[in-house]
Amino acid sequence: MTVEEKLIKIAENEQKVYEAWQKSMVDGSKTIKKTAVGTTTLRLNDVSEIPHDIEVQLGEYVKYENPTWQEPSLFDGWWDTTYPGAKITHVADNFKMKDGETYLFRFKADESEKPVYIRWLRGDDFAVLFASMTYNNGYYEYTYSNTVFMMDVTMGDIDGGSCEFGYACEDDITITEIQITQPTSDFSGISLSVNGDTYTSPSNGLIQGIKSYSPNMTFTADEGVVFSVKYNKSWGTQMEYDRFWDTYQDNGNRTHYLFAFAGYGWTDETFKPKYDIKPRYLNGQYIFRYSKITDLVKILEDCNVKLDLSDVTSGYYMFSNGLFTRLPILDFSNTAGDSLQHLFSYCSNLKSVEKLILPTTIPTSNNFFYYSFTNCTALEDIVIEGYIAKDFDIHWSTKLTKKSFDSIFTALYKETGGTLTVSRTAVINAFGSTENNEWLSYVSWKPNWTIILI
Amino acid sequence: MKTEVITRIKLTASEGMTLTNGEAFGKEIYLGSSDSAENWREITDKEAEKMQKKIEAKISEET
Numbered sequence: 303m304t305v306e307e308k309l310i311k312i313a314e315n316e317q318k319v320y321e322a323w324q325k326s327m328v329d330g331s332k333t334i335k336k337t338a339v340g341t342t343t344l345r346l347n348d349v350s351e352i353p354h355d356i357e358v359q360l361g362e363y364v365k366y367e368n369p370t371w372q373e374p375s376l377f378d379g380w381w382d383t384t385y386p387g388a389k390i391t392h393v394a395d396n397f398k399m400k401d402g403e404t405y406l407f408r409f410k411a412d413e414s415e416k417p418v419y420i421r422w423l424r425g426d427d428f429a430v431l432f433a434s435m436t437y438n439n440g441y442y443e444y445t446y447s448n449t450v451f452m453m454d455v456t457m458g459d460i461d462g463g464s465c466e467f468g469y470a471c472e473d474d475i476t477i478t479e480i481q482i483t484q485p486t487s488d489f490s491g492i493s494l495s496v497n498g499d500t501y502t503s504p505s506n507g508l509i510q511g512i513k514s515y516s517p518n519m520t521f522t523a524d525e526g527v528v529f530s531v532k533y534n535k536s537w538g539t540q541m542e543y544d545r546f547w548d549t550y551q552d553n554g555n556r557t558h559y560l561f562a563f564a565g566y567g568w569t570d571e572t573f574k575p576k577y578d579i580k581p582r583y584l585n586g587q588y589i590f591r592y593s594k595i596t597d598l599v600k601i602l603e604d605c606n607v608k609l610d611l612s613d614v615t616s617g618y619y620m621f622s623n624g625l626f627t628r629l630p631i632l633d634f635s636n637t638a639g640d641s642l643q644h645l646f647s648y649c650s651n652l653k654s655v656e657k658l659i660l661p662t663t664i665p666t667s668n669n670f671f672y673y674s675f676t677n678c679t680a681l682e683d684i685v686i687e688g689y690i691a692k693d694f695d696i697h698w699s700t701k702l703t704k705k706s707f708d709s710i711f712t713a714l715y716k717e718t719g720g721t722l723t724v725s726r727t728a729v730i731n732a733f734g735s736t737e738n739n740e741w742l743s744y745v746s747w748k749p750n751w752t753i754i755l756i
Numbered sequence: 757m758k759t760e761v762i763t764r765i766k767l768t769a770s771e772g773m774t775l776t777n778g779e780a781f782g783k784e785i786y787l788g789s790s791d792s793a794e795n796w797r798e799i800t801d802k803e804a805e806k807m808q809k810k811i812e813a814k815i816s817e818e819t
Contacts, residue, residue, distance in 0.1 A: 673812070693780065719788050721780045736784065746762040749789045754782030 356496075356533040358521070360489045360507035364528055366480040389468060389477075408441040409469060410479035418442045418475065421468035435469075441481070442469075483528070494529065495522040547576035557582040557613075564591040573601055578608045584640070586614030592623045599628040599656060616640035622647040627680075631657040635688060638663045647676035653683070660688030664718060668692055675699060684709060691715040695723040697756040704732045704740075711744045719750030726755040767796055774804035781808060 371389035407420060418435045420442075435442035469477055489507035493500055497520055501509045523529055550556070554577035562581075563573060573595050581589065595601065602609060611617070612633040621629065622644045629652065634642060638661035646652055670692040675681070681699040684706045690713040696702070702710075702724070714722060726736065733741040736755065745753050767785040769775045775785050777795045781804050785796060799807070 695780075719790055721788075723780060723782060726783060745764060745786050749762060749764070752780075752788040752791045753786040754780055755784040756782050 356512040356531060357508060357510040358494055358512060359530045360492060360503055361528060364482045368478055369480055404445060404447045406483040407444045407446060408481040408483065409435065409477045410441050411475045411477055413475045416471050416473045416475055419470045420444045421470060492523065551575065551577045554578065558585040559589050560585045561588045563593055564588055566592060566594055569594040570596055570601060575605055575607045578610055580610040580613060582613040583615050586611055586620060587616050587618040588620065590621045590624050591619050594625050596625050596627045598626055599630045602630055612636060617642040617645045619644045621645060621649055624649050626652050628653060629655045631659065633659040635659050635661050637661055638665045641667045641670045642674050643669055643672045645674040646678050647673050650677050650679050652678050653680050655684045657685045657687055660686060660690065660713065662688050664691045671695065686710060686713040689713060689715040691718045693721045697723045697725045700725045700727040700731065702728045702732060707732055707744060711747055714748045714751050716748055716750055721752045721754055723754040723756060729755060765793060767793060769798055772801055773798045774801050776804060776807065
């Protein structure tokens with residue numbers, strides 16, 4: 303059997319394809335199926351140039367759902383007399399048939415066991431077929447062999463003729479779906495060309511192992527051959543994911559993360575690290591600045607990776623201006639030689655920090671905590687380990703819990719002293735008033751420290 | 757068991773005023789043991805805001 307290359311339009315519902323694509327983007331394991339007839343260009347628009355395993359099943363039906371029916375304009379009088387209640391549709395205008403092939407027409411109806419006649423207008427010759435359909439399990443069916451003279455009218459263009467479908471039923475039923483099936487039992491020898499590569503079908507019509515390196519795929523078969531393309535997005539998605547993150551994180555060996563996840567492009571959807579994030583020395587600065595990531599705790603858990611900051615020597619602007627709501631354990635135990643300036647500045651959605659681990663040696667810089675908590679207005683829960691050994695200003699946080707105050711005061715390093723600046727509103731919210739005994743006992747606890755209420 | 761009475765000196769700014777030692781600012785100050793009232797003075801809230809902005813700008817330059 304020879305194969306000729308022609309282009310025809312695919313009669314698909316674009317919205318359904320888009321919805322299927324959207325679903326597949328969320329659940330990468332879904333299998334996507336597209337059906338076409340004859341020669342067509344199918345665009346698999348949710349894959350990349352990564353090779354994808356594709357299989358094609360020949361002989362599946364073409365389906366037209368919810369066709370729009372209208373009153374026939376041709377032979378009106380004759381229609382009404384002979385076939386009352388007639389309706390026509392043009393959904394299958396581009397459906398072409400091959401000479402000598404047999405097709406099964408199935409009309410899905412809302413009622414059963416009615417006298418339904420299929421009407422079929424072919425080409426330009428007004429050759430019209432009327433035939434009584436048989437009801438079978440939810441469908442009215444009619445099998446047609448494309449070699450028949452119909453109604454004493456010679457079919458001038460049998461081979462390749464387009465079709466207009468109609469039906470007539472006195473009881474006015476509604477046909478909600480049209481299926482056209484080529485009931486060939488043996489597909490042996492039928493060839494399918496995919497982007498120039500030729501595959502020969504086995505008898506069951508299932509051609510497997512087709513690989514695509516491009517989203518623009520051309521499937522070419524004989525006219526009248528119906529085929530269904532099935533591909534699994536997740537395989538390509540996983541390879542795409544691996545390829546990006548293996549490169550971006552240097553297969554887990556990356557330590558230079560300066561600005562690595564900074565900027566608006568990093569969101570909960572795009573930030574899916576594959577390896578532990580372990581920056582070193584000064585290369586932890588600015589990592590997440592201006593990021594749109596929100597729940598970093600959840601994302602790291604979902605990705606089963608850790609943010610290990612134990613080797614960084616500076617947390618300068620690390621999370622500043624981010625949209626974070628929750629942050630995980632942050633180990634800054636090695637930063638005494640530099641600072642945590644602007645660490646969380648302008649993280650105005652930040653509600654909790656699982657644990658902030660500070661150095662247990664005295665930082666060299668007096669500015670160690672400068673503006674670390676600027677505008678952290680939503681902060682409620684923070685656990686601090688290590689020493690607060692330099693001036694500490696957290697007065698923007700008016701919702702600190704009592705537990706957070708306890709953690710802060712515990713961390714105040716007795717020997718050095720310094721100033722602790724907190725919000726007066728926060729004290730009242732947590733303790734009831736600034737005269738509260740519990741609050742005053744905290745004030746008295748570290749006498750070397752000047753406590754400032756704003 | 758040991759019981760101690762710890763005295764803390766508390767400075768409270770007047771209405772519309774802020775206390776400052778030139779670096780830190782506040783409405784109520786519980787002085788540390790190595791701090792003293794002499795280190796703190798009252799300025800208007802507006803002056804305090806101005807000073808804070810200057811300090812912030814200086815730190816931004818340095819860093």
